[in-house]
Amino acid sequence: MTKGAVLILGGRSDIGLAIAHAFAAAGHPVMLAARGPETLEADRADLALRHGVTVTLHAFDALDTASHAAFVDALPSLPAIAVCAVGAMGVQAKDEHDPAAAIAVMRANFEGPATILAILADRFEARGRGTLVGISSVAGERGRATNYIYGAAKAGFTAYLSGLRNRLAKQNVHVLTVLPGFVATRMTAGMDLPARLTATPAAVGAAVLHAVERKRNVIYVKPVWRLVMAVIKAIPEPVFKKLKL
Amino acid sequence: MILSGWGRTTPQACRVSRPRSEAELAARVAEGGLIARGAGRAYGDAAQSAANTVDMGGVNRMIRFDADSGQLVAEAGVWLADVIATFLPRGWFPAVTPGTRFVTLGGAVAADVHGKNHHREGSFGAFVDWIDLMGPDGTVRRLTPGDDLFRWTLGGMGLTGVILRVALRLRRVETGWIAQRTVVAPDLAAAMAAFEGNADALYSVAWIDCLAQGAALGRSLVMLGEHASVAALPGVRREHPFTVPARPRRALPFDAPGFALNPLTVRAFNEVYWQLGKRKAGPALVPWDAYFYPLDAIGNWNRIYGRRGFVQFQCALPLASSADALHELLKVVSASGQGSFLAVLKRFGPQAAPFAFPMEGYTLALDFPLHGQTSALLDRLDRIVVAAGGRFYLAKDARMSRETLWQADPRAAAFVELRDRLGLRAAFASTQSERLGL
Ligand SMILES: Cc1cc2nc3c(=O)[nH]c(=O)nc-3n(C[C@H](O)[C@H](O)[C@H](O)COP(=O)(O)OP(=O)(O)OC[C@H]3O[C@@H](n4cnc5c(N)ncnc54)[C@H](O)[C@@H]3O)c2cc1C
Ligand SMILES: NC(=O)c1ccc[n+]([C@@H]2O[C@H](COP(=O)([O-])OP(=O)(O)OC[C@H]3O[C@@H](n4cnc5c(N)ncnc54)[C@H](OP(=O)(O)O)[C@@H]3O)[C@@H](O)[C@H]2O)c1
Numbered sequence: 001m002t003k004g005a006v007l008i009l010g011g012r013s014d015i016g017l018a019i020a021h022a023f024a025a026a027g028h029p030v031m032l033a034a035r036g037p038e039t040l041e042a043d044r045a046d047l048a049l050r051h052g053v054t055v056t057l058h059a060f061d062a063l064d065t066a067s068h069a070a071f072v073d074a075l076p077s078l079p080a081i082a083v084c085a086v087g088a089m090g091v092q093a094k095d096e097h098d099p100a101a102a103i104a105v106m107r108a109n110f111e112g113p114a115t116i117l118a119i120l121a122d123r124f125e126a127r128g129r130g131t132l133v134g135i136s137s138v139a140g141e142r143g144r145a146t147n148y149i150y151g152a153a154k155a156g157f158t159a160y161l162s163g164l165r166n167r168l169a170k171q172n173v174h175v176l177t178v179l180p181g182f183v184a185t186r187m188t189a190g191m192d193l194p195a196r197l198t199a200t201p202a203a204v205g206a207a208v209l210h211a212v213e214r215k216r217n218v219i220y221v222k223p224v225w226r227l228v229m230a231v232i233k234a235i236p237e238p239v240f241k242k243l244k245l
Numbered sequence: 246m247i248l249s250g251w252g253r254t255t256p257q258a259c260r261v262s263r264p265r266s267e268a269e270l271a272a273r274v275a276e277g278g279l280i281a282r283g284a285g286r287a288y289g290d291a292a293q294s295a296a297n298t299v300d301m302g303g304v305n306r307m308i309r310f311d312a313d314s315g316q317l318v319a320e321a322g323v324w325l326a327d328v329i330a331t332f333l334p335r336g337w338f339p340a341v342t343p344g345t346r347f348v349t350l351g352g353a354v355a356a357d358v359h360g361k362n363h364h365r366e367g368s369f370g371a372f373v374d375w376i377d378l379m380g381p382d383g384t385v386r387r388l389t390p391g392d393d394l395f396r397w398t399l400g401g402m403g404l405t406g407v408i409l410r411v412a413l414r415l416r417r418v419e420t421g422w423i424a425q426r427t428v429v430a431p432d433l434a435a436a437m438a439a440f441e442g443n444a445d446a447l448y449s450v451a452w453i454d455c456l457a458q459g460a461a462l463g464r465s466l467v468m469l470g471e472h473a474s475v476a477a478l479p480g481v482r483r484e485h486p487f488t489v490p491a492r493p494r495r496a497l498p499f500d501a502p503g504f505a506l507n508p509l510t511v512r513a514f515n516e517v518y519w520q521l522g523k524r525k526a527g528p529a530l531v532p533w534d535a536y537f538y539p540l541d542a543i544g545n546w547n548r549i550y551g552r553r554g555f556v557q558f559q560c561a562l563p564l565a566s567s568a569d570a571l572h573e574l575l576k577v578v579s580a581s582g583q584g585s586f587l588a589v590l591k592r593f594g595p596q597a598a599p600f601a602f603p604m605e606g607y608t609l610a611l612d613f614p615l616h617g618q619t620s621a622l623l624d625r626l627d628r629i630v631v632a633a634g635g636r637f638y639l640a641k642d643a644r645m646s647r648e649t650l651w652q653a654d655p656r657a658a659a660f661v662e663l664r665d666r667l668g669l670r671a672a673f674a675s676t677q678s679e680r681l682g683l
């Protein structure tokens with residue numbers, strides 16, 4: 001049996017590509033969507049050669065929300081699964097004083113991803129099946145001084161995914177929220193991440209495939225994050241506001 | 246970031262970058278003192294440079310495969326394990342493989358690694374059609390076996406430039422199984438006779454009991470192998486000839502305490518292994534992974550030696566002096582009681598590349614946990630090898646002195662001359678190359 005295609009929005013991202021490899025290895029055709037997709041030709045060839053599946057490239061800009069419906073129409077077929085790995089970290093210390101930069105971070109992590117998933121949600125609902133996967137972040141679980149613009153946008157995205165899941169649960173459309181914790185990628189290159197809390201992109205890929213197959217709702221990649229976030233969320237605000245995190 | 250080799254005896258703080266494009270890499274090369282790092286499976290300090298280590302992990306895409314010729318073109322950071330996972334199910338296997346599949350193509354070329362078929366087919370480089378190599382000025386050249394620089398890059402340990410892409414010929418196989426035959430050799434002479442008498446076997450390698458003494462000195466289990474044909478498989482396996490039973494992957498959760506591996510445990514292990522092996526003599530069908538990569542099933546098995554790590558000793562000996570030198574080496578090792586259970590003896594065929602490790606004759610590989618007396622023992626072994634006209638494997642070395650290398654390997658002078666002439670010395674250097682004066 002041939003498996004349904006997986007669409008990766010943010011197809012150049014380390015996490016997005018790793019998810020593409022995991023699904024391709026399981027036999028799913030892949031559509032990689034990114035800005036400047038022609039630069040992904042080597043990744044396309046690699047995916048196709050390794051896994052023997054069809055891989056196509058598509059131009060996609062998450063910020064150009066007006067183009068999203070046409071983008072979906074132009075895909076070779078409506079995918080069975082859509083994964084949104086689009087995101088941007090920004091530079092908190094600078095962005096907090098620069099409204100335009102802050103808006104760009106908010107749009108790339110929330111507005112753009114939410115808009116494209118809304119369109120895909122309607123199409124999946126009309127078809128009567130499908131899976132939507134949003135890569136959000138633990139940063140959205142509680143705002144911290146060091147990344148609250150990114151965190152707030154991710155919090156919005158997480159809430160949006162939860163609402164979509166609630167709306168579509170009876171329509172046979174499944175929504176998975178991924179809170180990866182730290183992942184060693186281009187986004188975090190140069191940061192000093194604690195090894196025990198840091199996953200590889202490949203581990204995220206494997207976890208997402210597994211969670212999609214099992215119809216899980218919200219996953220952390222490394223189980224220890226469930227504990228870490230429970231502790232962080234339990235700290236009373238009067239104490240939390242004085243912490244350096 | 247602290248880097249070390251697989252033996253974990255060379256920890257060093259290194260600046261590590263992970264370029265994703267040729268432009269990013271060229272910028273690193275321009276800074277000088279660069280060494281490429283693949284999977285870090287070399288035992289010592291060959292793949293580390295304090296100032297400028299380049300992790301090739303971000304350069305790991307497969308580019309194309311020609312199913313007629315079996316030629317795979319891939320980026321240098323692709324692991325041999327990926328090649329097998331992708332192509333064994335389609336009937337192809339690496340033509341040469343070291344004893345672990347967790348190495349990169351770049352690392353395999355740079356060390357010109359050898360497998361169990363060296364006596365018949367040579368080393369990794371014999372199956373490479375071309376490489377793309379980035380030179381000291383950041384430009385990339387496609388080199389073929391006819392090019393001087395191609396041949397010096399085989400065994401050049403990353404000191405001739407950064408390998409970006411490799412065109413590699415794979416071997417057609419009918420199954421994922423190896424038809425193995427084990428020959429019991431009660432002493433060294435019998436082991437060597439088994440190699441010489443089975444020169445036509447595609448694969449041959451011996452586990453040698455390096456603690457056996459007296460009349461049993463050098464007793465070995467010589468394992469011969471061929472890729473099994475579909476017809477050789479039992480009926481139930483013929484439908485899926487590339488599928489072998491999954492082996493559980495284990496990992497050592499922590500460093501074994503130092504006492505876990507003392508001479509007594511090794512001696513006991515070797516005795517048991519020998520007795521069991523003797524009983525299993527004769528023909529058997531073995532899955533590819535168990536045959537080529539027995540250690541890969543245990544995640545970071547290098548931790549078994551404890552925190553201080555371990556060192557490998559691997560030498561190549563000329564055919565004429567092999568018997569005497571092996572005898573002497575084994576006598577010293579067994580008397581010291583510091584043997585390893587990963588002792589391997591293997592027949593080498595002739596070697597083509599000018600700075601690659603193998604030479605026609607025999608190779609012996611041993612490993613020793615690092616402690617107080619290890620260093621004196623290794624120095625003694627070094628001297629025996631040098632006197633016999635042998636040389637040492639840089640991919641395994643973590644501690645050799647500059648003097649020893651230059652005594653053992655007169656080719657070093659020509660290698661350094663080449664590095665000077667092509668302006669490679671300032672651009673490419675590893676902690677190992679500094680130590681050894683390369
Ligand atoms: C369990 C085990 C068994 C082994 N068995 C064998 C065996 O049977 N036969 C054998 O020959 N070897 C064997 N080895 C050694 C191993 O095959 C070599 O050390 C090999 O070079 C490791 O590849 P790597 O990708 O890990 O390279 P690294 O260890 O990262 O680097 C090794 C060398 O290659 C260079 N290098 C790596 N990538 C590049 C690149 N892209 N461009 C230029 N230079 C590069 C490095 O600079 C360094 O000098 C074994 C090692 C282990 C751990
Ligand atoms: N790394 C972590 O520790 C971590 C932790 C939690 C969550 N996440 C999330 O995981 C996702 C993937 O991130 P990553 O770590 O793999 O980092 P990454 O490689 O930087 O990926 C981010 C991707 O988002 C894309 N993107 C940004 N703006 C876009 C836009 N307007 N239109 C289309 N694509 C756009 C980028 O595309 P370009 O290549 O074109 O710029 C890039 O590929 C992100 O949502 C991130 O927030 C990461």
